[in-house]
Amino acid sequence: MLGLIQYPARLLRATKRQTAALALPDRRDLETIGLHLLLVGSVLLIVFPILVAAIVSTKQTGIVTSLADLVPGGHVVENYRTVLVDYQFGRFMWNSFLMATVIVIGKLALSIFAATAIVYYDLPYKDLLFLFILFTLLLPVPVRFIPLFQLVADMGWTNSMLAITVPYLASATTVFILRQHFLSIPSSIVETAKLDGVGPLKFMAFVLLPMSKGILVGVSVIMFVFAWNQYLWPLVIINAEADQVAQVGLALLEGDVVGGEVSWSLVMAGSMLTLLPPLLLLILFRKPLLRAFVIQQK
């Protein structure tokens, strides 16, 4: 985990080495240039499909039959407006946003409670309880979406925000990450809290949370991206257009294209819109995100 924040030190060392190895400047330089070329090439390759999508989303019809056609068009405002308003993407995105936000906040709260109980309470059968939570990793949506559908339908939750948020609120992964993190908080701090007679709520609010800011941001981003990108469950449980989320809305939009009625530029505009929120979060919060991921593996 520390490795991620070691770049500056490493860079320094690398520079030193290079000055020391002046005898072979050419080879080193060539290699560095080669490295950069390779990297730029591979990165471009990975970004290429999205670049094409971005360009196409600005064109009128989106018929691009050769690489030479890949010049941005002048229909940005028009296309994005059509998608957001006429094809209800504004609505879909809002639904997705609401869903992801509720899941993040709910999961975070539930997981902090659970992890606190597991780490800071003297409980019998604690390991068993923890296993009970961990075991849910074996039950991802795909292996239980059919009975889950029946259950949620029986509860009358179809087409509601409850249906696409509540079933996600228990998170083995988040409880696990937080537990690992809590265990890494020096016990001396914890004992001080005990000596001061701090109650559990205050302990969470004034000791645990401030010491976990980074990790909380990290897992929040993980959870947001996870929630935002859900496809199968909303597809199954939501069938009213007004309650649909962006992922499934996008597939609906594509249905219109296959029907020969909508141009690809609109689908690509919809794609760009759907990609934007998670991408922005990733770029803004990459450091805490990376740290949260690494702790998960341990």
Next chain:
Amino acid sequence: MGSDEPYDRCVSRRRALKGAGAAVTAGVVGLSGCVGDDGGDSGSGSVDPLADELTVWHAMGGQLGETLDQIAADFQDEADIEVTMQFQDSYEDVLQNTISGFDSGEMADMLQVDSLFAQQVLDTGEIRPVETILPDDFDTDDFLDNVTDFFVIDDELASMPFNNSNAIMYINRDAFAEAGLDPDDPPSTIADVRAASETLVGEGVTDYGITWPNHVWFVEHWYSLEGELMTDAENGHTGDPSQFRAPDAVTDLYDWWRGMEEDGLYTNPGIEAWGEATSLFVEGNCAMLLTSTASVAGLIADSEFEVDAVPYPTISETRVGPVIGGASFYVPEGFSEDRYDEIGQLLEFMADPSVQVDWHKGTGYYPITESSLEELRSENWFEENPNYETALNQLRNGDASDPATKRILLGPARQVQTTVQDQSVDIIGSSDLEGSIDDMQEQATAELEDYYG
């Protein structure tokens, strides 16, 4: 089936469970309860409307959907009842949402169901026949005979026929002329189609001769035009079918189809790829297209060449008639009577001659009532737009009394459909034609046995 005792118990539990607080009870009781509730096909359960306004689930994309929206707006002006038309991507998706909607107890007020899936929707046991909803003075005899034949079940109009079509062939007249073919003498059998394709491709006019979406509907047309049943029990209309049929004519069909594929005269646009196939024709890759008559308006508007609509090509010289089907609107059971009153008004409005005439002109679906037909004739519509008459003539020239022209009505329709579509790809890519056709027949028969056996 709704009268089964366990079902009733489960229904009441389901009702009791509505609301979040009951979740825990579900966890405890559910494990020891009955399994039947899971299917949700629980007889006359209570369903809630999806929204305050009337909601219609449909599968009409793009321009067709816009025409529907217009109908809704007109109805709103006239009756002061709000209607939302919700596009559900495809008939397959409407079916999915219908079945799962019954499960969840939230339903749209009208469901546009492809006749292929009629049995599935009726199987839910939660459908209220439209005849009991329509105003008393509604004249069901106004529907064309071939249309009512299919949609009347147990002497009652079960659903409201609305958009009815059959498959026809479109030809690119310009391409035909350029290849030295006579566009006024279009191919009428599949052998003719092959000959024309050879010329078109040989002359370098188009990349391929013909295309059509890989959908069971086209295979059904070939069966019915040949007068062959697809399954026993008259395609499921007179009892439980147990056998998928593959008569000799079907071997001829696939032999031709495979040959066309091998020689690059046909291109496969993909399974259920309606839009793909259409764009191949519009963009000039193929000079012939088999697709729904509903594409007439769109194809004429989108093509930069002259389009002709001609009858569907047959396997042999036999031409019994096209399969009758199309989609119709079903109404769920379980709403309040006031609501049915509103739905009845909307149904009546949609069958109104002037709406039917506009719908026909805007799409190409043929008019389904005698009065709308009268109206079109009186304004000489068909003389001026002969392409719009092709499907109608094909229908009326067909022998509706032949059971082969009745579309398959099967419990496992979706399974049989998937099997035929998947296996068609295998057959045309196979070196063992007979063996692959046997495979298809066996698999489809197994689906029937699984269900009815």
Next chain:
Amino acid sequence: MSSREIYTDRRTAGLLLLPTILVSLVFLYYPAARAARRALYSSQLGLDDEFVGFENFAELLTSGGYRSRLLLTVGFAAVVVAGVMAVALLLTFLVHEVGTGKSIYLVAAIWPYALPPAVAALVFIFLVHPTLGVLSGPLATLGVDLDWFADGRQAFVVVTVAAIWKQIGYNVIFMIASMNNIPETLTETARLDGVGRLRRLLWVYVPIMTPTLFFLVILNTIYAFFGTFAFIDIMTGGGPSGATNILIFDLYQEAFDFFNWGLASAKSVVLFAVVGVLMYVQFRLTDKYSHYGA
């Protein structure tokens, strides 16, 4: 560790744990139990339910179609896992080796993590669309005639590539962390011994990274089995002719196309077993290779 257990009030602890346990019970355990039970029934739309014992499972075992879909899924997973890990490993190594601009390169390498599968699928359809695709022309000049709406093998390749693309970022995230943890001295020693870069990656780094790589094999397998549903649903619908009909899509189709709930439930039980085995393997491997601190 016990010094952390500063609270003893069991009621509060119970309250803290209750929400998570409740949601787990109701929305995770209960549906799973219900699926297991229902797998023992024949339950299909239009037919009465009937207890059939293990008949559904017997049907799956003897069904040639299901077996070939299972094989297809295993093959698909193998290609996706191998593909994504090879690409991600090379990419990570490049990022690790480069000096200036490292953090920018890193972001450019991990961003597909945020990529929604539905978006990835749609963008890919457009790229290699047989008639409209941007790449169809250039590929045709290379002698590749794109025809994946009809050609099963091509469809398999297209879906695989799209699925790999989306998963690169996730792998790089873990790999870069692991690679950065490799002691500098080892790198130095290898350099002094005149070991080339590629050999250093394969013979020095990879062995040290083994625990991470194992971990990723499991995560990627789970992704290939379940996370790729949107790709199949949007790009191919399992076709043509079943060429991309992996188990998760097959399950969805059984339930929501064929309304054959009993058989579908049996299929979810099979998938549950698959996840179970994978998780178990992961657990054992993590136990073996890393210092599991629990």
